[in-house]
Amino acid sequence: MALIDGRILLGAESLEIKPEVVPKLKETEPTIHESEHKLKELEQETEESEAKSKDMESHQKEVEIIGDERPCPQVNPPADNKPAANGQSSTDQTSTDKTKFVEAEGKESIHSLIITAKLALMADSRLFPYDIEIDAKGKDLVLLGKVTSDSEKQTAADIIRCLDGVHAVKNRLKVNPNASHGLVVERDKIITQLIKERFEKSETLQAVKFEVKTEGGVVTLTGSTRFQVIILEAAQAARQVPGVKAVNTSTVRLITAE
Structure with a gap:
């Protein structure tokens, strides 16, 4: 097949094409190229949109976005609700103020x-x-x-x-x-240490040297003394330490003078 003088030769036959048709065919070539270019741009935009959508889905799976599907929990009120001196309730005093506090020097608070x-x-x-x-x-x-x-x-x-x-x-x-068990053990160690420090401040209890053991907030004193009042003094000193639930003195021996 060949184009010669406006004729298309197909084997032995020929098809005549008028000269005014050839320019029109050439004019359609840029239009085809423009369409192909626009199609490629649309495909690229589609791929970028799908990639962004996947990134957003991945981020939503990793982080729990805050919603209002559950009400905010109420923090347990303190055990001792004493009225404020200025007439305001303790709830008003402890409520979070969303405004920024300003110090006496006029500087904003650091938070x-x-x-x-x-x-x-x-x-x-x-x-x-x-x-x-x-x-x-x-x-x-x-x-x-x-x-x-x-x-x-x-x-x-x-x-x-x-x-x-x-x-x-x-x-x-x-x-x-069992997460709370380790916390209880650590708290018991602190209670024992505080009780020993209280005993060290008393000349009487320092001389007796009671052994102190704490399990689950229950304090057990071990030792010996001639005077029961000293046992009472030790129990009262231990009682004043925060976190103590009970003081067991049954293992303290009362001895008689020889």
């Missing part, structure tokens, strides 16, 4: 979202015993540590997500039914 979150967790008696670490990535907070139940894990996340300024919470708390 941190991580510290705010830690204080909020310590204000709840259910979470107070646990050492929960908080990591921040901008306004997204990550909870790290151990609690003893799923409900405590959820409560911690709910408290943090309701704080002003928090965008999202990633809850990495691990549930371990």
Whole structure:
């Protein structure tokens, strides 16, 4: 097949093409190229849109975006609700003020979202015993540590997500039914140490040298003395240490003078 003098030769036959048709065929070539170019641009935009959509889905899986599907938990009120001297309730005094405080020098207060979150967790008696670490990535907070139940894990996340300024919470708390055991052991060691320090301040108890052991907040005193009143003094000194639930003195021996 060949084009000669406006004729298309097909074997022995020929097809005549008028001269005015040839320019029109040539004019359609740029239009075809433009259409192909636009088609490639549309395909590229589609691929970029799909990539962005996948990135957003991946981010949503990694971070729990805050929503209002659950109400904010109510922090347990303190045991001793004394009225404020100025007539305001303790609730008004402890409520979070969203305005920035200004010091006497006129400088703005320095605050941190991580510290705010830690204080909020310590204000709840259910979470107070646990050492929960908080990591921040901008306004997204990550909870790290151990609690003893799923409900405590959820409560911690709910408290943090309701704080002003928090965008999202990633809850990495691990549930371990034995998590509180280590905390109790550590607390017992502190109680024992505080009781011994109190005994050291008394010449009488320092001379007797009672042994002190604490398990689950229950203090057991061991030793011997001639005077029962000294046992009472030791028990009362131990009683004043925060966290003590009971004082057992049954293992203290009363001895008689020889």
